[in-house]
Amino acid sequence: MKIEDRYYVNGEWFRPEDPNLHPVIDPSTEEVIAQIHLSDEAETASAVKAARAALEDWMYSDSSYRIELLEKLLEVYQRRSAEMGQAMSSEMGTPIEMSRMLQVGIGVRHLAGFIEAAKSFEFEHTHHPDHPDNYILKEAAGVAALITPWNLPMNQVTLKVGAAIAAGCTMVLKPSEESPLSALLFAEMVDEAGFPPGVFNLINGTGAVVGNYLSSHKDVDLISFTGSTRAGRQIMQNAAGNLKTVHLELGGKGANLVFADADAGAVERGVRRLMLLTGQMCNAPSRMIIEKSYYDEAVQIAESVANSIEVGPASAEGGHIGPVVNARQFKSIQAMIQSGIDEGARLLTGGTGRAEGFNSGYYVRPTIFADVSPDMKIYREEIFGPVLTISSFEDEADAIAMANDTVYGLANYVQTQDEDKRHRVARRLRSGMVDMNGADRAPGMPFGGMKQSGNAREGGRYGIEDFLEVKAVAGW
Numbered sequence: 500m501k502i503e504d505r506y507y508v509n510g511e512w513f514r515p516e517d518p519n520l521h522p523v524i525d526p527s528t529e530e531v532i533a534q535i536h537l538s539d540e541a542e543t544a545s546a547v548k549a550a551r552a553a554l555e556d557w558m559y560s561d562s563s564y565r566i567e568l569l570e571k572l573l574e575v576y577q578r579r580s581a582e583m584g585q586a587m588s589s590e591m592g593t594p595i596e597m598s599r600m601l602q603v604g605i606g607v608r609h610l611a612g613f614i615e616a617a618k619s620f621e622f623e624h625t626h627h628p629d630h631p632d633n634y635i636l637k638e639a640a641g642v643a644a645l646i647t648p649w650n651l652p653m654n655q656v657t658l659k660v661g662a663a664i665a666a667g668c669t670m671v672l673k674p675s676e677e678s679p680l681s682a683l684l685f686a687e688m689v690d691e692a693g694f695p696p697g698v699f700n701l702i703n704g705t706g707a708v709v710g711n712y713l714s715s716h717k718d719v720d721l722i723s724f725t726g727s728t729r730a731g732r733q734i735m736q737n738a739a740g741n742l743k744t745v746h747l748e749l750g751g752k753g754a755n756l757v758f759a760d761a762d763a764g765a766v767e768r769g770v771r772r773l774m775l776l777t778g779q780m781c782n783a784p785s786r787m788i789i790e791k792s793y794y795d796e797a798v799q800i801a802e803s804v805a806n807s808i809e810v811g812p813a814s815a816e817g818g819h820i821g822p823v824v825n826a827r828q829f830k831s832i833q834a835m836i837q838s839g840i841d842e843g844a845r846l847l848t849g850g851t852g853r854a855e856g857f858n859s860g861y862y863v864r865p866t867i868f869a870d871v872s873p874d875m876k877i878y879r880e881e882i883f884g885p886v887l888t889i890s891s892f893e894d895e896a897d898a899i900a901m902a903n904d905t906v907y908g909l910a911n912y913v914q915t916q917d918e919d920k921r922h923r924v925a926r927r928l929r930s931g932m933v934d935m936n937g938a939d940r941a942p943g944m945p946f947g948g949m950k951q952s953g954n955a956r957e958g959g960r961y962g963i964e965d966f967l968e969v970k971a972v973a974g975w
Contacts, residue, residue: 500531500532500533500534501532501533501534502518502520502533502534503523503533503534503535503536503679503680503683504518504520504534504535504536505536505683506536506538506542506546506701506702506703507686507689507690507699507700507701508542508545508546508549508700508701508702509545509549509552509553509696509697509700510690510694510695510696510697511696512690513542514536515536515538515542518536519536519537519538519539520534520535520536520537521534521535521536521537521676521703522534523535523590523677523679523680524825524826525589525590525592525813526591526592526813526821526822526823526824526825526860526861527592527812527813527814527821527822527860528812528859528860529826529859529860529861532589532590533590533680535676535679535680535683535703536703537676537703537704537705537708537709538702538703538704538708538709539704539708540708540709540712542702543671543702543704543708543709543712543713543716544712544716546671546700546701546702547642547644547671547713547716547718547719548718549696549697549700550642550669550670550671550697550698550700550718551642551669551718552697553669553695553696553697553698554639554641554642554668554669554697556695557639557667557668557669557695557697557698558638558639558641558667558668558669559667560667562617562620562622562665562667565617565664565665565667566614566617566618566665568664568692568693568694569610569613569614569617569661569664569665570614571692571693572610572664572688572689572692572694573607573610573611573614574692575688575691575692576606576607576610576685576688577607579684579688580599580603580607581599582684583602583603583606583653583681583684583685584598584599584602584603585598586680586681586684587602587603587652587653587678587680587681588602588813588814589680589813590649590652590677590678590679590680590681591649591650591652591677591678591824592777592813592821592822592823592824592861593776593813593821594811594812594813594815594816594817594818594819594820594821595813595814595815595816596816596817596818597776597818597821598813601776602651602652602653602654603653605651605653605654605657606653606654606656606657608942609654609657609658609661609958610657610661611942612661612942612943612958612959613661613662613664613665613959613962613963614665615942615943615959616665616943616959616960616962616963617665617963619960620665620960620963621637622636622637622638622967623635623636623637625975626971631975632973632974632975633971633972633973633975634971634972634973634975635969635970635971635972636969636970636972637964637967637968637969637970638667638967638968638970639666639667639668639966639967639968640666640668640720640721640744640966640967640968641668641669641719641720641721642668642669642670642671642718642719642720642721643659643663643668643669643670643671643719643720643721643722643723643966644670644671644673644713644714644716644719644721644722644723645659645660645663645670645671645672645673645723646673646706646710646713646714646722646723646724646725646726646734647659647672647673647674647675647682647725647726648675648725648726649674649675649677649678649824650678650776650779650780650781650824650883651776651780652674652675652678652681652682653681653685655725655748656672656674656681656682656685658946658957658958658962659672659723659725659957660672660685660689660699661962662723662957662962662963662965662966663723663966664694664698664699665963665966666963666966666967667966668721668966669697669698669699669700670698670699670700671700671701671702671713671719672686672699672700672701672702673701673702673703673704673709673710673713674701674703675726676703676704676705677824677825678824679703682701682703683701683703685701686699686701706726706730710730710734711733711737714733714734714737714738714743714745715737715738715740717741719743720743720744721743721744721745721746721966722734722738722743722744722745722746723746723955723965723966724745724746724747724748725747725748725749725781725955726749727749727750728749728750728906728907728951728952728953731747731749731953734747735747745954746953746954746955746965747953747954747955748781748946748947748948748952748953748955748957749781749907749909749948749951749952749953750781750881750883750907750909750951750952751781751782751783751785751881751907751908751909751910751948751952752785752786752879752880752881752905752907753782753783753784753785753786753907753909753910753911753912753930754784754786754788754901754902754905754911754912754928755769755772755773755784755786755787755788755911755912755913755914756788756892756898756899756902756911756912756913756914756915756924757769757787757788757789757790757793757797757914758790758793758895758898758913758914758915758917758920759790759792759793760915760916760917761793761914761915761916761936762914762916762936762937764937765914765936765937766787766789766797766800766801766804767800767801767804768914768937769784769787769801769887769912769914770787770801770804770805770808770867770887771804771808772784772912773785773787773885773887774805774808774820774865774885774887775820776820777820777821777822777823777863777884777885778823778863778882778883778884778885778886779823779824779828779883779884781881781883781909781952782909782910782932782946784910784911784912785881785882785886785887785888786871786878786888786890786902787801787887787888787889787890788889788890788891788892788898788901788902789889789890789891789892790891790892790894790898791891791892791893794891797889798847798869798889801847801867801869801887801889802847802848802867805847805848805849805865805866805867805887806848808820808865808885810822810854810855810857810862810863810864810865812860820865820885821862822860822861822862822863823861823862823863823884824861825861826861828861828883828884829861829863831882831883831884832863832882832883832884832886833851833852833863835876835877835880835882835884835886836849836850836851836866836877836886837851838875838876838877839868839871839875839876839877839886839888842875842876842877843875844868844869844870844871844872844875844877844888845868845869845870846866846867846868847867847868847869847889848864848865848866848867849863849864849865849866849867849885849886850864850866851864852864863884863885863886864885865885866885866886866887867886867887867888867889868886868887868888868889869889870889870890871888871889871890872890873890873901873904875888878890879905881907895920895923895924898924899924899927899928902928902930903927903928903929905950906950906951907930907948907950907951907952908929908930908931908948908949908950908951908952909930909931909932909947909948909949909952909953910930910931910932910933910934910948911928911930911932911933911934912933912934912935913925913928913933913934913935913936914935914936915935915936916936921935921936929949929950930948930949930952931945931946931947931948931949931952931956932946932947932948942958942959943958943959943960943961944958944959945957945958945959945961945962946958947961
């Protein structure tokens with residue numbers, strides 16, 4: 500077992516004299532694989548102080564210099580990708596093959612995207628050709644606190660750190676204490692890439708201590724947070740004291756609208772997308788809503804696909820799904836599955852208890868409920884596990900109304916071969932993202948939501964803009 504009691508401040512690694520150790524659990528085995536130090540307010544204050552001291556030189560540095568350092572970071576990240584894949588697989592239970600390809604690959608994609616976006620980004624430009632003496636300056640927002648979740652560690656770390664670097668912000672990163680090993684490794688990469696002291700700082704700790712301290716600190720100018728809607732509300736309250744800029748990427752309860760004219764692979768694609776990462780994605784298509792004339796056939800397909808999905812340990816090669824991240828998450832998902840049973844939804848596959856063949860580890864059975872009505876808890880609340888609900892709709896208007904009947908608004912999905920219908924539905928869905936017919940969003944497309952899914956737009960030039968202030972200058 501490793502003792503990872505380090506934190507990274509002002510370009511140096513520090514170890515406390517009396518560490519406050521916190522176990523990191525392997526979800527596949529429930530064994531302690533490492534212990535990290537949870538920092539206190541004093542250590543967090545040292546990180547904010549370092550970021551504040553480094554801000555002026557960094558924010559006024561030439562963008563080409565920041566791009567050069569981003570390129571060095573990407574090179575180090577790619578060279579050490581095997582280490583990163585192993586770290587994420589062991590700390591959160593992602594099967595090793597998926598960790599190497601998806602979890603690590605997302606980080607490459609985002610860092611490369613920020614490099615490309617920064618090269619063409621206009622940080623300074625005239626307001627209008629008719630008014631050449633009116634100028635727009637886009638400047639770093641200041642010291643940014645970056646608070647990231649456990650489910651997609653490098654996705655969120657690179658989305659926030661890459662954007663902050665490109666914009667010229669200095670930063671304090673607080674990763675989730677559930678998946679801290681990958682973040683510590685990432686800090687090593689930043690150090691190896693040669694960033695100036697104080698630009699990037701890493702503090703491990705809890706939301707109750709470090710998160711609350713950062714979100715209320717007078718010298719933090721911006722908060723970028725990804726996590727639960729409940730925690731997002733608390734951060735906004737903390738930040739109100741000095742009117743910080745707050746960007747939130749929160750929960751979701753995505754609808755997957757499957758029309759009768761959907762392509763043959765639509766239902767299978769929807770089931771597998773939900774089960775990816777064991778359902779632990781905020782933008783998962785967790786509500787499949789099917790046109791009535793296609794409902795019975797689609798339900799049979801969904802059941803067959805779910806029964807083919809295998810569950811296994813993170814260390815095993817193959818295309819299976821792994822455990823969920825921890826005991827708390829396992830218990831929460833079990834309670835939601837039991838709620839679905841108690842409320843009368845038709846259980847097609849899975850159910851309560853560990854997946855077959857496991858006596859330990861946080862293995863949830865791939866579960867599908869049919870005949871789910873909008874008044875049921877499993878239809879309304881985010882489950883964050885491998886649990887799919889299936890409902891039916893009457894017509895296009897009904898489908899749109901059901902999809903929008905939620906406090907969330909992160910991602911929705913549409914399956915139809917009718918182009919005009921796709922366009923109509925996409926315009927009326929109240930979500931930050933709409934994916935149709937299995938199409939992938941291109942690099943640099945903004946990731947973020949509406950309503951109680953938050954207000955952030957991450958990735959590419961949209962992500963950079965989240966970390967900038969706009970200054971209007973007359974008489975330039």
